[in-house]
Amino acid sequence: MGNHAISFRDVRKTYPDGTTAVDDLSLDVPEGSLTVFVGPSGCGKTTSLRMINRMVEPTSGTVEVNGQDVSSVPEARLRRSMGYVMQASGLLPHRTVLENIATVPRLLGRSKRESRERAESLLETIGLDRDLGGRYPSQLSGGQQQRVGVARALAADPPVLLMDEPFSAVDPVVRADLQRELLDLKQRLNKTIVFVTHDMDEAVLLGDRVAVFATGGRLAQYAPPEQVLRAPADQFVSDFVGRDRGFRALSFDSHEVALSGVLSRNHEGETTVLGGSEATGGWTLEVDAAGRPVGWLAPGESDGADTSAHRVGGSLYRPGGSLRSALDAALSSPSGLAVAVDDSGRVRGVLRPQDVLAAIEQARGARS
Amino acid sequence: MTWLPDNVDLVLRLTGTHLFQSVLPVVLGLLISIPLARLAAGSRWVRPLMVNGAALLYTIPSLTLFVVLPVVLGTRITSIVNVIVALTIYVVAILVRSCTDAFRSVDRSVLQAATAMGHTPWQRFWAVELPLAVPVMLAGVRTAVVANISMVSVGAVIGIQSLGTLFTDGLRRGIAEEILVGVVVTVVLAVGLDQILRLTGLVLTRWQRPGGRAGGRAGGRRRDPRGGRSDSAGTAGTGPAPDTTAGRIAATGGGA
Ligand SMILES: Nc1ncnc2c1ncn2[C@@H]1O[C@H](COP(=O)(O)OP(=O)(O)OP(=O)(O)O)[C@@H](O)[C@H]1O
Numbered sequence: 001m002g003n004h005a006i007s008f009r010d011v012r013k014t015y016p017d018g019t020t021a022v023d024d025l026s027l028d029v030p031e032g033s034l035t036v037f038v039g040p041s042g043c044g045k046t047t048s049l050r051m052i053n054r055m056v057e058p059t060s061g062t063v064e065v066n067g068q069d070v071s072s073v074p075e076a077r078l079r080r081s082m083g084y085v086m087q088a089s090g091l092l093p094h095r096t097v098l099e100n101i102a103t104v105p106r107l108l109g110r111s112k113r114e115s116r117e118r119a120e121s122l123l124e125t126i127g128l129d130r131d132l133g134g135r136y137p138s139q140l141s142g143g144q145q146q147r148v149g150v151a152r153a154l155a156a157d158p159p160v161l162l163m164d165e166p167f168s169a170v171d172p173v174v175r176a177d178l179q180r181e182l183l184d185l186k187q188r189l190n191k192t193i194v195f196v197t198h199d200m201d202e203a204v205l206l207g208d209r210v211a212v213f214a215t216g217g218r219l220a221q222y223a224p225p226e227q228v229l230r231a232p233a234d235q236f237v238s239d240f241v242g243r244d245r246g247f248r249a250l251s252f253d254s255h256e257v258a259l260s261g262v263l264s265r266n267h268e269g270e271t272t273v274l275g276g277s278e279a280t281g282g283w284t285l286e287v288d289a290a291g292r293p294v295g296w297l298a299p300g301e302s303d304g305a306d307t308s309a310h311r312v313g314g315s316l317y318r319p320g321g322s323l324r325s326a327l328d329a330a331l332s333s334p335s336g337l338a339v340a341v342d343d344s345g346r347v348r349g350v351l352r353p354q355d356v357l358a359a360i361e362q363a364r365g366a367r368s
Numbered sequence: 369m370t371w372l373p374d375n376v377d378l379v380l381r382l383t384g385t386h387l388f389q390s391v392l393p394v395v396l397g398l399l400i401s402i403p404l405a406r407l408a409a410g411s412r413w414v415r416p417l418m419v420n421g422a423a424l425l426y427t428i429p430s431l432t433l434f435v436v437l438p439v440v441l442g443t444r445i446t447s448i449v450n451v452i453v454a455l456t457i458y459v460v461a462i463l464v465r466s467c468t469d470a471f472r473s474v475d476r477s478v479l480q481a482a483t484a485m486g487h488t489p490w491q492r493f494w495a496v497e498l499p500l501a502v503p504v505m506l507a508g509v510r511t512a513v514v515a516n517i518s519m520v521s522v523g524a525v526i527g528i529q530s531l532g533t534l535f536t537d538g539l540r541r542g543i544a545e546e547i548l549v550g551v552v553v554t555v556v557l558a559v560g561l562d563q564i565l566r567l568t569g570l571v572l573t574r575w576q577r578p579g580g581r582a583g584g585r586a587g588g589r590r591r592d593p594r595g596g597r598s599d600s601a602g603t604a605g606t607g608p609a610p611d612t613t614a615g616r617i618a619a620t621g622g623g624a
């Protein structure tokens with residue numbers, strides 16, 4: 001991690017109309033890390049990102065990539081050595097998916113066949129069906145287009161990836177998928193990634209380090225996400241990271257939470273239920289044959305009642321998970337009890353909200 | 369109906385030269401207009417100069433040009449070179465405008481993506497800007513071709529051979545059939561060329577239609593029941609494009 005893949009040195013950008021988009025930026029992005037630029041609209045995130053691949057030239061200061069001043073590298077060559085993904089996927093509408101992905105290898109002079117094979121294998125890497133390769137971009141959903149955009153950026157296997165709000169135009173479910181896959185790609189491919197967003201949750205989830213930009217193009221804080229949440233550098237950062245900052249910070253705590261031993265196993269007819277005692281407030285948890293949770297039965301509801309009304313949702317707690325996920329599992333459960341499951345999804349027990357709060361308290365004590 | 373059977377050779381020869389005089393100026397005009405339009409599209413200062421200048425050209429009466437050009441070019445008054453040059457001027461007048469609109473209709477984010485991937489300006493022009501400008505450009509080309517087919521006939525008045533010769537000759541000798549043949553062949557030529565361009569456009573812009581697939585299935589498309597829709601998509605370049613442009617101009621004006 002000692003090497004800095006990307007360095008900004010006293011960089012300033014003033015547009016011809018007098019707007020100062022970036023004000024005296026100095027920042028190092030370590031090799032192989034994912035750095036997120038976050039901040040309100042118009043604070044110079046895109047401008048900063050584009051100075052890395054010379055789409056924007058700094059008014060003063062220098063940007064270095066692997067120790068080399070980018071202004072000494074011919075523009076086209078520099079850009080071919082970096083993947084670029086933007087919000088509107090920016091796919092070439094008159095080229096098929098495969099042709100789009102093969103663009104940079106072709107520009108680098110690789111043969112048609114080699115580029116095409118590379119494009120085909122990338123379709124798989126980013127989780128797209130091979131059949132989509134022959135389609136035009138207008139025939140894809142927004143999420144698929146964004147995936148193709150990522151594949152295209154990866155095609156020449158560049159060491160650096162620049163991503164400008166790549167997932168902001170897709171729905172939350174698809175976005176969560178794409179985010180997970182990006183983390184996965186980053187680990188497998190060892191890329192240095194600079195990622196722009198204005199979504200603090202996305203920044204916390206993805207970033208090894210987060211750079212918070214303030215209005216006027218000032219870098220307000222540059223630190224690991226946990227530090228930004230727990231110790232905002234100034235009023236601007238603390239306002240920007242916002243109301244949920246305490247809750248978000250729980251993402252970084254994984255203090256042990258005691259499982260309540262309130263569940264007893266009963267067989268009622270065909271189904272197995274857990275709990276039903278006073279300790280669970282009369283709620284019982286139905287589990288399937290493998291011991292995975294199905295749904296809660298309200299007090300008084302018997303077996304055979306429709307559990308779908310109280311289905312156990314996506315929010316389950318896995319021991320070792322963050323306190324944020326424990327608290328969320330408790331808050332989102334109809335019975336008020338978080339369901340804890342092991343890696344294979346079998347019920348391990350439940351957490352009472354008061355135990356989660358106690359664990360949060362202990363984690364805080366352990367930190368200070 | 370006795371004139372036509374005796375004069376098939378004449379009609380064919382005149383059709384050939386008429387076609388040549390209408391199409392060659394479009395090709396030359398396109399070659400001149402594309403670089404001018406690309407310059408105009410890229411610069412806020414050049415644009416009004418080019419577009420207004422081109423519009424001015426169009427106001428020169430054609431007969432004047434046919435008469436003045438031989439003096440300027442040193443050609444014989446009956447030479448078809450005069451027609452070719454005159455019509456090329458008109459084509460430029462039409463196409464500078466529509467090609468400028470065409471380049472400006474290309475999505476900015478697509479251009480930025482192309483640059484970000486490492487296209488040089490020259491590569492970006494050929495690989496991205498030109499193909500994406502085709503739909504709007506084609507609308508202008510179709511207008512120019514049809515306009516030329518009617519204008520070439522004017523040359524007949526001063527003795528330059530074309531289908532117009534059938535009108536002048538028919539009038540002089542009082543042969544109604546000859547005039548009728550001239551009208552029909554001219555119309556057929558105009559409609560035929562326009563359709564060929566339309567179909568060419570469909571092939572070049574397969575990517576614009578939701579059902580279009582890479583690799584030749586577009587041919588079948590034309591005949592399917594939704595052919596009508598494909599058709600309107602092909603000419604859609606004509607419709608929405610000027611609006612887009614107007615929107616952009618307004619946006620630029622606001623920013624300036
Ligand atoms: N080409 C340009 N000419 C003049 N001003 C510009 C130009 N591009 C950006 N700006 C201005 O520079 C400032 C920073 O813009 P930038 O696009 O970098 O912001 P951003 O942080 O990416 O915002 P967003 O989150 O909305 O994308 C803004 O005030 C913007 O209006």
Ligand SMILES: [Mg+2]
Pocket residue numbers: 045046047164
């Ligand atoms: Mg931006």
